[in-house]
Amino acid sequence: MEYLINLAILFGIYSMLALSLNMLIGMSGLVSLAQAAFYGIGAYATAIGMTTFGLGFFTTIILGIVVNAILAFVVGKILARFQGDYYAIVSAGLSIIVFSILQNWKTVTHGPLGIFGIGKPAIGSYTFYSNTAFLGLVVIFTIVLYALYQWINHSSFGRVLKALREDEKLAQSMGYKTKHFKSVIFVLSASLSGIAGAFFASYIAFIDPSSFQLKEGIFLFTIIIVGGLSSARGSVVGALILISLPEVLRFIGLPYETAAQLQQMIYGAMLLLMMIFKPQGLFGKYRM
Amino acid sequence: MMKKIKDILNFRKQQTVPVCDINPPSAYGSNIITIKDLTKQFMGIRAIDDLSVNIPQAMTIGLIGSNGSGKTTLVNILTGMLRPDAGEITVRDKKRSHIKANELRKYRIARTFQDGRLIEQISVVDNLLLSVAENDLVDSLKEVSIKDYQDRLEKVLEMTSLTEHRHKNAEELSYGLRKLLEIGRVLMQDADIYFFDEPFSGLFPEIVEQVCEIICGLQKQGKTIVIIEHNMGLIRRLCNYTIVLNHGKLLAEGNPEEVLQSKAVRESYLGV
Numbered sequence: 001m002e003y004l005i006n007l008a009i010l011f012g013i014y015s016m017l018a019l020s021l022n023m024l025i026g027m028s029g030l031v032s033l034a035q036a037a038f039y040g041i042g043a044y045a046t047a048i049g050m051t052t053f054g055l056g057f058f059t060t061i062i063l064g065i066v067v068n069a070i071l072a073f074v075v076g077k078i079l080a081r082f083q084g085d086y087y088a089i090v091s092a093g094l095s096i097i098v099f100s101i102l103q104n105w106k107t108v109t110h111g112p113l114g115i116f117g118i119g120k121p122a123i124g125s126y127t128f129y130s131n132t133a134f135l136g137l138v139v140i141f142t143i144v145l146y147a148l149y150q151w152i153n154h155s156s157f158g159r160v161l162k163a164l165r166e167d168e169k170l171a172q173s174m175g176y177k178t179k180h181f182k183s184v185i186f187v188l189s190a191s192l193s194g195i196a197g198a199f200f201a202s203y204i205a206f207i208d209p210s211s212f213q214l215k216e217g218i219f220l221f222t223i224i225i226v227g228g229l230s231s232a233r234g235s236v237v238g239a240l241i242l243i244s245l246p247e248v249l250r251f252i253g254l255p256y257e258t259a260a261q262l263q264q265m266i267y268g269a270m271l272l273l274m275m276i277f278k279p280q281g282l283f284g285k286y287r288m
Numbered sequence: 289m290m291k292k293i294k295d296i297l298n299f300r301k302q303q304t305v306p307v308c309d310i311n312p313p314s315a316y317g318s319n320i321i322t323i324k325d326l327t328k329q330f331m332g333i334r335a336i337d338d339l340s341v342n343i344p345q346a347m348t349i350g351l352i353g354s355n356g357s358g359k360t361t362l363v364n365i366l367t368g369m370l371r372p373d374a375g376e377i378t379v380r381d382k383k384r385s386h387i388k389a390n391e392l393r394k395y396r397i398a399r400t401f402q403d404g405r406l407i408e409q410i411s412v413v414d415n416l417l418l419s420v421a422e423n424d425l426v427d428s429l430k431e432v433s434i435k436d437y438q439d440r441l442e443k444v445l446e447m448t449s450l451t452e453h454r455h456k457n458a459e460e461l462s463y464g465l466r467k468l469l470e471i472g473r474v475l476m477q478d479a480d481i482y483f484f485d486e487p488f489s490g491l492f493p494e495i496v497e498q499v500c501e502i503i504c505g506l507q508k509q510g511k512t513i514v515i516i517e518h519n520m521g522l523i524r525r526l527c528n529y530t531i532v533l534n535h536g537k538l539l540a541e542g543n544p545e546e547v548l549q550s551k552a553v554r555e556s557y558l559g560v
Binding site for chain 1: 367368369388389390391392393394399405407408409410414417418419421422423425427428429430431432477
């Protein structure tokens with residue numbers, strides 16, 4: 001049972017990440033590979049905030065949101081100059097820069113040694129020590145993010161995002177200052193992925209930079225490609241499939257090294273096959 | 289089959305009969321757009337060459353000229369799709385060196401595109417709502433209901449025969465319906481100035497008729513309409529003012545009948 005709860009927590013965290021990324025890529029067509037960077041910043045804000053400054057978990061969530069929002073606002077201004085492939089390449093650059101900072105700013109992040117002893121969330125005198133209680137909290141936040149996604153999707157704001165993913169100039173001709181829309185969705189997406197980072201740090205209790213490399217951003221990209229672009233349901237289903245896959249391989253009984261490599265191959269093959277045969281993903285509404 | 293051919297032949301006969309009240313006014317009113325010394329070059333070629341021309345208010349203007357004469361370039365400049373190299377544009381007494389695309393709604397300008405630009409992967413309804421929904425960033429986040437636009441939406445869907453296709457994505461529509469959707473999108477805007485870039489190209493006669501009726505409806509509301517069109521029958525039928533461009537310069541302007549009779553126009557454009 002504990003094993004399933006552990007899986008469910010990871011599934012919830014990755015659902016949050018996929019929802020936040022799908023707002024950006026699926027809804028707005030802005031192919032960002034920087035999500036792992038914002039996920040990492042959220043995780044480090046919680047880790048440093050709780051272990052160094054003794055802040056509460058929820059305070060560190062806000063801290064992570066604020067740091068991510070400021071960084072995303074500044075970076076978003078730069079990214080707004082780019083479109084399509086260039087946007088993806090520049091965002092990948094951001095991911096690499098953030099990883100390098102986490103790896104090398106040892107006085108703050110402890111570099112490759114990482115940060116240990118990250119605490120659990122607490123409300124008043126109640127601390128979410130048990131995994132079941134922690135899962136409850138993750139589920140609540142996932143539902144809130146899901147609802148937020150749906151709200152944006154059905155608002156005029158969401159409609160404009162969908163317009164600019166296909167024809168930004170046309171959207172402008174209908175009176176929309178599209179650069180502002182792009183900037184806001186980038187900030188929102190980055191901030192929300194910071195929440196997932198906070199939960200990850202608190203749940204694992206130890207983080208190091210290796211969890212937030214560019215390949216994590218590509219993994220998140222794979223989740224939404226498989227589940228479906230521009231679909232909240234697709235984000236959750238994609239997370240479920242890709243989080244479950246290593247466990248399925250484990251049950252087959254393959255040696256760890258073989259399973260790990262096979263897993264990467266399967267991720268790659270899934271991404272490739274989906275792009276060729278079902279580019280909108282399982283539940284998606286948009287083809288890139 | 290024979291009936292269809294008869295229908296088409298009858299339609300061609302009808303085309304000569306005006307459906308709009310297109311008599312040229314005794315005197316042209318004020319100009320809603322004034323263009324002065326406008327120039328736009330592409331790779332050293334002057335698509336618009338020191339052009340000065342006025343768009344009179346509440347008129348239906350046929351913008352004609354041979355391919356490459358600068359018609360679409362001019363409309364693209366006037367709708368913020370292109371930035372001119374030089375010149376001045378005055379819209380409702382406000383002088384500008386160029387118009388920004390996102391200012392069109394402020395100026396109450398709407399347009400269609402020659403190549404039928406739509407947001408392909410969203411529904412017909414969403415394509416229509418895009419042009420009217422809240423364009424302020426914060427307010428657009430709050431706006432999740434379309435009830436404020438429902439009446440106008442239903443009216444436009446009916447006018448453009450898109451009611452039964454309302455939930456389809458734009459990419460699922462036939463060519464004719466796509467053209468109608470684009471026209472529907474500009475109708476939703478309730479603008480004062482409409483630019484139609486070849487709205488009839490490739491359309492079946494029934495749909496041509498439908499588009500003509502829509503344009504006549506706008507004309508009756510006193511809107512300023514600019515139509516780029518190669519079919520002189522349709523220009524005569526719909527327009528009460530004509531602007532002829534040639535190599536980015538103004539060749540002639542005025543009453544369509546007089547302009548189309550002028551020697552310069554016949555030689556350079558009609559080739560007779």
